[in-house]
Amino acid sequence: MQKVHDKPIYLDYASTTPIRPEIIADAHKIQQEFFENADSLHYGGQRVSDLVTKSRQYLAKQFNVLPQEVIFTSGASESNSAAIKGIAFANKHLGNHIITSKVEHSSVMGACKQLEDVFGFEVDYVGVDETGSVDLHQLKQLIRKDTILVALLAVNNEVGSINDIQEITSIVKKNPNTYLHIDGVQALARHDFELKQIDSVSFSAHKIYGVKGSGLWILKAHTPCLPLINGGQQQYGKRGGTTDNVAAILWAKTLRLALEDSKTYYNHVQELSNLLYETFENEPGIVLNSSRLGSPYIFNMSVLNVGSEIMMNGLNAKGIAVSAQSTCNSQSLKPSHVLMAMGANEKRALSSVRISLSHLTTRAEIEKTIETIMEIKKYVQHEL
Ligand SMILES: Cc1ncc(COP(=O)(O)O)c(C=O)c1O
CATH class of the missing domain: 3.90.1150.10 (Aspartate Aminotransferase, domain 1)
Incomplete structure (x- = not known):
C-alpha cells in the first residue's frame, strides 16, 4: 500500500x-430519476429521450454538425475502433489502403494493426518531425488512389504536439475516395479545430472533467460505415445497444463547462x-x-x-x-x-x-x- x-x-x-462536483451531483440525480430506456415509447422513456435529444442538439450545435451525426459511445477507444474498422469495412470496394501515423494512441494503432494483420488491409504509418507533428510532405506522398482512410490525432497525448488539421484536411480531401478520421481527445476544449470537412472524430468525457466510460463519435451522415456493435435502431443504427442515459445527458454540461474553463x-x-x-x-x-x-x-x-x-x-x-x-x-x-x-x-x-x-x-x-x-x-x- x-x-x-x-x-x-x-x-x-x-x-x-x-469529475466536477456538479457533474457528480447531476449523475446521481439522473441515475435516480431518469432510469428508463430512452428508446421506450412510454412516458418515462420519452422523458429520458427528451433529455438525451437536448444534449445531442447542444453538442451538434457546438461542433456544427447534424444531431444524427452525434453518437454516444463508451469512450474514445470505442469511437476510434468503430470509426477505423467501420469505415475500412464499408469502403473496401474502393480500395485497400489506410494511412495512420507512428505516434497514435494505442486504440488507433491497434485498430489499424488488426486491419493489417487479420483483414488484409495495407497500412502505411506516416512519420513525424522532431516536435511530434505529422510530416505533411510525407502524408501527401503516401496518399494513393486506393487510399480509403486516413486516421490521425489532433494533439498528441504524450508530448502535446499539435497537428495542422486544416492542412491535413486539404491534403486528404484532394482524393474523393479518402475518408478522414481525427482522434480529437486531447484537443477538446483546449485546441479547437474545424470539423467541416472531417468525416469522423472521437472525443472522451473523462479528459474534460466528465465521467469515465463516456465517449463521443461524430460520424458525418455521408460516410459509409459498418456498425462495430450490432443492435437495434438505437443511435441511427450506427451503434447498437441501450444508450447510457446518464453519460449521454451529462455530455452537454461537461462540454459547456470545459469550454468556459478553457477560455x-x-x-x-x-x-x-x-x-x-x-x-x-x-x-x-x-x-x-x-x-x-x-x-x-x-x-x-x-x-x-x-x-x-x-x-x-x-x-x-x-x-x-x-x-x-x-x-x-x-x-x-x-x-x-x-x-x-x-x-x-x-x-x-x-x-x-x-x-x-x-x-x-x-x-x-x-x-x-x-x-x-x-x-x-x-x-x-x-x-x-
Ligand atoms: C489521444 C487519445 N486517444 C484516445 C484515448 C482513449 O480514450 P478513452 O479512455 O475514452 O477510451 C486517449 C486516452 O488516453 C487519448 O489520449
Whole structure:
C-alpha cells in the first residue's frame, strides 16, 4: 500500500481528470430519476429521450454538425475502433489502403494493426518531425488512389504536439475516395479545430472533467460505415445497444463547462507551461521532448540517466503524480513509440516524464514539482 499524502499534487490530467462536483451531483440525480430506456415509447422513456435529444442538439450545435451525426459511445477507444474498422469495412470496394501515423494512441494503432494483420488491409504509418507533428510532405506522398482512410490525432497525448488539421484536411480531401478520421481527445476544449470537412472524430468525457466510460463519435451522415456493435435502431443504427442515459445527458454540461474553463484559464496554463520550459530548457542533462509550439497542457522531458520509473517513483514518494508515456502503455517496459518516432534514442525514450496540466493546477504545485525533480536528478546523477 502506498503512502497517502496530505496535499498530493496531481499532474496527470492527460491521463484522466477529476469529475466536477456538479457533474457528480447531476449523475446521481439522473441515475435516480431518469432510469428508463430512452428508446421506450412510454412516458418515462420519452422523458429520458427528451433529455438525451437536448444534449445531442447542444453538442451538434457546438461542433456544427447534424444531431444524427452525434453518437454516444463508451469512450474514445470505442469511437476510434468503430470509426477505423467501420469505415475500412464499408469502403473496401474502393480500395485497400489506410494511412495512420507512428505516434497514435494505442486504440488507433491497434485498430489499424488488426486491419493489417487479420483483414488484409495495407497500412502505411506516416512519420513525424522532431516536435511530434505529422510530416505533411510525407502524408501527401503516401496518399494513393486506393487510399480509403486516413486516421490521425489532433494533439498528441504524450508530448502535446499539435497537428495542422486544416492542412491535413486539404491534403486528404484532394482524393474523393479518402475518408478522414481525427482522434480529437486531447484537443477538446483546449485546441479547437474545424470539423467541416472531417468525416469522423472521437472525443472522451473523462479528459474534460466528465465521467469515465463516456465517449463521443461524430460520424458525418455521408460516410459509409459498418456498425462495430450490432443492435437495434438505437443511435441511427450506427451503434447498437441501450444508450447510457446518464453519460449521454451529462455530455452537454461537461462540454459547456470545459469550454468556459478553457477560455478563462488558458493563459494561466500557458504561464505554468512557460515556467516549466524556462526552468528545464537549458538545464544540463535534460532533453525536452515537448515543444513550445505544442499544447501548454502537456509537457514532456527526459532526465538523462534517470529512468522514467525512478523519477516517477521518486515523485510519487513525495505525493506528486506524473506519468511517463501514455497510461495505456504504462505497464510496458518498452521505450515510447512516440519518442522513438520523433528520433529519440532508447536512453532518452526510457527516461521520459510527462507532466500534464489543468486549469486547477497552481503555480505552487509546479514550483514544488520542479524543486523535487531537481533534487531527484541531483541525487541519482551524483550516484552514477
Ligand atoms: C489521444 C487519445 N486517444 C484516445 C484515448 C482513449 O480514450 P478513452 O479512455 O475514452 O477510451 C486517449 C486516452 O488516453 C487519448 O489520449
